[in-house]
Amino acid sequence: MERAFSTFARQRSDHPFSRERQPYFLNALRAYSCLALCFLICSCGGPPPASRETVPGESSEFPSNYVVVFIIHGDAGYQFHDTEGNAYRADEEALAAAQRVAEQNSEAEVFIFHEKHRRHFLFLFPRHDGKFYYYRNGRLLARESYWRDHGQSRFDPELGLYNRFHREEEHEPMKFFLYFGHEIPEIDGKGYDASYRSRSFTINDLAYGLERLTCDSSAFDLVVLSTCFNGTPHTVSALAPYTRYIVASPSNLHLSYFDLRPFEALDIGLSDGDVYAFAEDFARQSFDRLIEDIQTEIAISVYDVDRVRKFLYSVNSVYDHALSTLKENASTLIEYCDCAEDSAYVRPAMSEGIDVLFRPARFGRSAHKQNHSGWECPKLPK
Amino acid sequence: MLKRTAVHITVMMLVMAFAGIAHGQDKLQSYLSDAACKVKATADPVQKRAILSNSIENMEKALNKVQGSPLVSKDDKASIDRFKVFLNDKRDELEGVNGYEPVPDAKLNAFANYVVQDMEQASQTITISTVTLLLIIIILILLV
Numbered sequence: 154m155e156r157a158f159s160t161f162a163r164q165r166s167d168h169p170f171s172r173e174r175q176p177y178f179l180n181a182l183r184a185y186s187c188l189a190l191c192f193l194i195c196s197c198g199g200p201p202p203a204s205r206e207t208v209p210g211e212s213s214e215f216p217s218n219y220v221v222v223f224i225i226h227g228d229a230g231y232q233f234h235d236t237e238g239n240a241y242r243a244d245e246e247a248l249a250a251a252q253r254v255a256e257q258n259s260e261a262e263v264f265i266f267h268e269k270h271r272r273h274f275l276f277l278f279p280r281h282d283g284k285f286y287y288y289r290n291g292r293l294l295a296r297e298s299y300w301r302d303h304g305q306s307r308f309d310p311e312l313g314l315y316n317r318f319h320r321e322e323e324h325e326p327m328k329f330f331l332y333f334g335h336e337i338p339e340i341d342g343k344g345y346d347a348s349y350r351s352r353s354f355t356i357n358d359l360a361y362g363l364e365r366l367t368c369d370s371s372a373f374d375l376v377v378l379s380t381c382f383n384g385t386p387h388t389v390s391a392l393a394p395y396t397r398y399i400v401a402s403p404s405n406l407h408l409s410y411f412d413l414r415p416f417e418a419l420d421i422g423l424s425d426g427d428v429y430a431f432a433e434d435f436a437r438q439s440f441d442r443l444i445e446d447i448q449t450e451i452a453i454s455v456y457d458v459d460r461v462r463k464f465l466y467s468v469n470s471v472y473d474h475a476l477s478t479l480k481e482n483a484s485t486l487i488e489y490c491d492c493a494e495d496s497a498y499v500r501p502a503m504s505e506g507i508d509v510l511f512r513p514a515r516f517g518r519s520a521h522k523q524n525h526s527g528w529e530c531p532k533l534p535k
Numbered sequence: 536m537l538k539r540t541a542v543h544i545t546v547m548m549l550v551m552a553f554a555g556i557a558h559g560q561d562k563l564q565s566y567l568s569d570a571a572c573k574v575k576a577t578a579d580p581v582q583k584r585a586i587l588s589n590s591i592e593n594m595e596k597a598l599n600k601v602q603g604s605p606l607v608s609k610d611d612k613a614s615i616d617r618f619k620v621f622l623n624d625k626r627d628e629l630e631g632v633n634g635y636e637p638v639p640d641a642k643l644n645a646f647a648n649y650v651v652q653d654m655e656q657a658s659q660t661i662t663i664s665t666v667t668l669l670l671i672i673i674i675l676i677l678l679v
């Protein structure tokens with residue numbers, strides 16, 4: 154009987170809510186509650202910001218010789234580490250670099266759109282998920298928060314802000330468009346935004362955005378895609394009507410992105426008006442910075458849109474066929490290869506109008522690859 | 536002991552999920568980045584290899600455990616499979632099997648950086664849901 158009682162007593166004391174255990178569980182509950190409160194405060198960070206902020210400073214009457222539009226996508230996983238193990242947010246780094254460009258150019262009109270992850274105040278009230286900065290002559294003249302999901306097409310909110318602030322000049326300024334983010338898909342495109350999983354974003358949406366940005370003026374002089382795998386015939390073809398030159402990577406591009414320092418002194422870099430030379434210099438500087446620390450493959454291409462058209466036409470049908478086949482097999486993960494490695498894409502005009510900077514990965518199966526055509530293509534299903 | 540661990544894990548998951556720690560992928564990257572830092576802090580190549588090998592092995596173990604869970608969706612299972620192929624490839628190269636030359640001792644630091652950078656670049660193609668990522672992280676924490 155005594156033994157049975159002691160067993161019962163032991164069982165009781167083992168029960169998580171037994172009297173002996175209560176202090177432990179109460180302490181644990183308190184600790185977790187505090188932890189949850191801390192996380193809550195950190196994740197909320199305060200009430201929703203004002204949608205518009207007045208920035209001190211007046212617009213000057215100096216004409217703008219340059220118009221620069223940045224779109225920085227930050228609504229996905231953008232963390233990366235340097236070789237010391239320090240963690241960075243790629244979109245925050247790109248934003249800081251874009252702001253330096255805006256502040257350093259006294260003859261430029263600069264639009265910066267930062268597309269952020271949608272957060273909620275007290276888990277209930279959505280906060281603005283877009284931030285806009287407008288600079289003219291090196292000075293910040295407007296800073297606004299906006300909603301990214303307002304409007305029919307992808308860039309409606311951005312276009313609205315651009316049209317509201319853009320000042321027409323008597324002479325046509327040089328125009329640049331820079332996009333920072335993950336690879337812009339050529340098909341499907343759902344899930345690109347972590348906050349809007351069902352929303353689609355493809356290269357055609359970007360092309361439509363560029364079309365509307367240039368509807369009342371000339372095409373962009375240079376489009377920079379600081380993304381992975383957008384150095385493809387389809388992407389260049391889609392953007393070709395809206396720009397003269399394109400800089401993009403036909404392979405993976407590390408999240409530390411392209412080096413924006415050449416953009417900090419546009420009047421010096423473009424003193425002779427040679428945009429292609431500027432694009433080449435920009436690509437070279439980015440390449441040189443990336444090879445310092447990056448062990449994965451680095452490939453950067455500069456496309457002269459007029460001169461690559463011959464190759465684009467010649468490869469168009471086979472490329473579209475590959476895309477539609479992959480679209481039918483939606484479950485298949487699209488794999489890419491250097492177009493020169495697949496005979497279906499090889500054409501005599503492949504290397505016309507393109508400058509390629511390439512260094513193979515230091516490790517992995519492609520470590521011995523000697524060169525890159527500068528074009529990336531989807532692998533055709535066997 | 537088991538009950539206490541179970542209660543801890545449950546509460547930890549609830550706290551993390553409710554507090555909006557949706558950056559599971561960041562945590563996985565940080566795990567490999569921490570391993571790379573340990574590799575660089577060690578002079579002995581044998582230890583360097585052991586750190587890299589153990590880190591990859593622990594991650595594979597966590598992935599296997601989570602993949603067997605009924606909570607994991609079919610899409611997540613496919614993503615985990617891709618992630619396992621990625622890790623397996625890195626281990627093959629480290630050990631010099633399946634057509635790879637073994638990574639030389641002098642290049643182990645660079646190889647550790649390569650693993651981190653390659654994973655960060657692959658993150659967009661290896662898409663795993665937040666819940667599954669949380670499970671992987673919790674198992675990784677318990678394994679370490």
